[in-house]
Amino acid sequence: GAVVSQHPSRVICKSGTSVKIECRSLDFQATTMFWYRQFPKKSLMLMATSNEGSKATYEQGVEKDKFLINHASLTLSTLTVTSAHPEDSSFYICSARTSGSARYEQYFGPGTRLTVT
């Protein structure tokens, strides 16, 4: 149980284009989904938190117009990197939490490697 998937696992795009990453909870309903960014040999940096049907809450320093988050259903959240530039190249990971007795636990997806050329 508690499986989270991400698609695509790897994407290469040209500078100036937009890229959409999907995050799905496969066997549970995700009350909240989180988006993280991870640089090589560094820990996870939280970018934003989203609740189904609500606007995402962004961490300080994260541009909400650049990183668009949509949490349209209890099993799907998307992150769109708009007008991507080489400095946006990174490993993006989503996580999800449910309600109920395991409500404090977050389960992570496998990550998406974005390379902007």
Added chain:
Amino acid sequence: EDQVTQSPEALRLQEGESSSLNCSYTVSGLRGLFWYRQDPGKGPEFLFTLYSAGEEKEKERLKATLTKKESFLHITAPKPEDSATYLCAVQGSGGSNYKLTFGKGTLLTVNP
């Protein structure tokens, strides 16, 4: 602000050589302390949640313990497949969005 410090940054063990990883934390009202394992190029894999001081949890060769200031991840007789980065995170009750604060991780290498 919640803070997590993990030590050591890196640890090399021989197969079968038991050891412990440390996670020191400060948090306003601990909701939970979490241990994850992360393999290169993958997302973190959930291992344990600890909620209160004195709590212990075990899974195969791993055992996690918790005090009011720190948590230990004990690895008994490790195998090469236990090689990974181990991440510790805390969730405080100060916010309402169940946000996790992560440490920088301990890179464990187990040599055969």
